Amino acid sequence: MDFDTIILGAGAAGMMCAFHCGGRVLVIDHAKAAGEKIRISGGGRCNFTNMYAEPGNFLSHNPHFCKSALARYTQWDFVDLVGRHKIAWHEKTLGQLFCDGSSKQIIQMLMDEMANAGAELWVRTELRDLRKTETGFALDVDREGQRVSLTCANLVLATGGKSIPKMGATGLAYDIARQFGLGITDTRAALVPFTFSDEKFKELSGVSLPARLSNTRTSFDEALLFTHRGLSGPSVLQLSSYWREGEDISVNLIPDLALFDVLRDQRQAGGRKALTTELARHLPGRLVEFLSRIIPMQGNLADQSDAALSELVKALSDWQLTPSGTEGYRTAEVTLGGINTDDLSSRTMEARDVPGLYAIGEAVDVTGWLGGYNFQWAWSSGHAAGTAIAGR
Incomplete structure (x- = not known):
């Protein structure tokens, strides 16, 4: 089965990326449903961004890396998207924006946008093998007990970090990044x-x-x-x-x-x-x-x-x-560190030395403060990669 883009991870960044890519897009996740971390966030109401989000609210070995993506897709762009889907929201302390209703509304919004863009979603799907080809990437996955072979021109790593392993978090993005020669900065539990x-x-x-x-x-x-x-x-x-x-x-x-x-x-x-x-x-x-x-x-x-x-x-x-x-990754809200930004383009999120490979969201060495900042990085980095892929 051939796709233009395959996104590993149906979290905030992965789904955001999916409906901006264009072409035939497949999103894969091993969880039973998309957006599981979104669902539990903000006490079930999803602190989906922050009014005051700016580069100074993020930690990275390269503090300048996040500037491009954050400037091109801001908190107000996401607020506009929420408004178009008629999701009511309110501000809490320090600029934190929450749904009036349920975090499931944000998940549904992202899934509706994916559906409108024609992106497919496969959950309960495990990656078994991944290799580079002359034209892109070849993957073998287990989908509901069946082995399926896939190919794509673009591969996006959006599987997050190690935080909250009971939600299925693993270091998969780091393993794949290393496989293709990308560096990994020291990782540790953060917001913990x-x-x-x-x-x-x-x-x-x-x-x-x-x-x-x-x-x-x-x-x-x-x-x-x-x-x-x-x-x-x-x-x-x-x-x-x-x-x-x-x-x-x-x-x-x-x-x-x-x-x-x-x-x-x-x-x-x-x-x-x-x-x-x-x-x-x-x-x-x-x-x-x-x-x-x-x-x-x-x-x-x-x-x-x-x-x-x-x-x-x-x-x-x-x-x-x-x-x-x-308390470690068991209760940490995010992972500090990750895929080294020296190996990525800050404009497109593409690996500098591996054409067609992208990394976004928590998998990258960009970590926000508590209060909606990490979601904003997911939206901004997902948008950056998606629009870059669409423009290729």
Whole structure:
């Protein structure tokens, strides 16, 4: 069976690419349905892009690589597509855009666009063999127990990274890239919770609050969540992409509170009140109780000198912690690293030394922040490859 383009992976990037390619297009996935990661995203409502998406929100060994694709297919282009399909949406915090209804609406939209473009979709299909030919590529696949031989002029790697293996994620894109001589940068779990070997926060599981998490590279102000394994929440997931094993992190529990002034004023107005009681007005009570065992905060407000209050505020605004690790690919939202952008064209996503081979989405060494940025990279890179193939 001969196709112009075969796309491996029926996720966000693969489906986006499929309806821009033109010609006879086949999308293959080993899962039972297309868009499984889309389906579970955003609590089932799909945080499909971000109003503020720009190159600075992405990590890569080459921070300039993503600029071309993002500029030629922006968040507003995708919002227009969503609008044409009459999918209602809303903005949450920090520019995050979600469906009012279900993430399944985004999947259906992409499948409708594929159908309109004449692209075929095969699910429950496993790749068994792949080789280069003079005119393109030859593939052998197992489709519902039958071996099928395929050929194509263009092959697109859109199988994603290693994150969430229970959803079927594998390193297939990296294996194929290596087969054809493309480099792979170091990969690691990203947008993932921190763990602590001593379960030090087990008693705080479920406690959350706004916080600022920092390391020597960057800082994020978003919610922090204590878990029985360690730390999670948006601020943690964001920082995890910039963290390496053995490094300290700084946790500011009072990022927007002038706590020294508050405590000094309360010392005048109600000095007999216990310091921990006053702190519990500004921080979760369970957290104050926990911290009281490691930070001096005994006695009443009247007992506290300015120097003591300053030390307390310093401790709460720069709590130094050293995670033992992360929860890994099991819960990571994305994979950091991937197919080396040095080996790809930033305009077309085509391999520089392998004509007809393209790589898009999470498989590539471009990783977005939490909040719809990785979906936008999928849309933009899928569009870049699809339109390049259509123009060949």
